[in-house]
Amino acid sequence: xxxxxxxxxxxxxxxxxxxxxxxxxxxxxxxxxxxxxxxxxxxxxxxxxxxxxxxxxxxxxxxxxxxxxxxxxx
Numbered sequence: 196x197x198x199x200x201x202x203x204x205x206x207x208x209x210x211x212x213x214x215x216x217x218x219x220x221x222x223x224x225x226x227x228x229x230x231x232x233x234x235x236x237x238x239x240x241x242x243x244x245x246x247x248x249x250x251x252x253x254x255x256x257x258x259x260x261x262x263x264x265x266x267x268x269x
Contacts (some may be wrong), residue, residue, distance in 0.1 A: 211248045234264050
């Protein structure tokens, strides 16, 4: 059984903020930023001052066993 539900409901946002990603990963928001900066998770999308992650990318990454994504660029 998967820890992440891949079924999207109409109310599920396609883009997640750092708190939502941290909740999915059971870690702190700061740790999410550290993982992204180190290239150990899918890179975020930057929309002006907003930083968001694709729900599908994060769920796929978790389903794949959380492999490193390569070095992220800032």
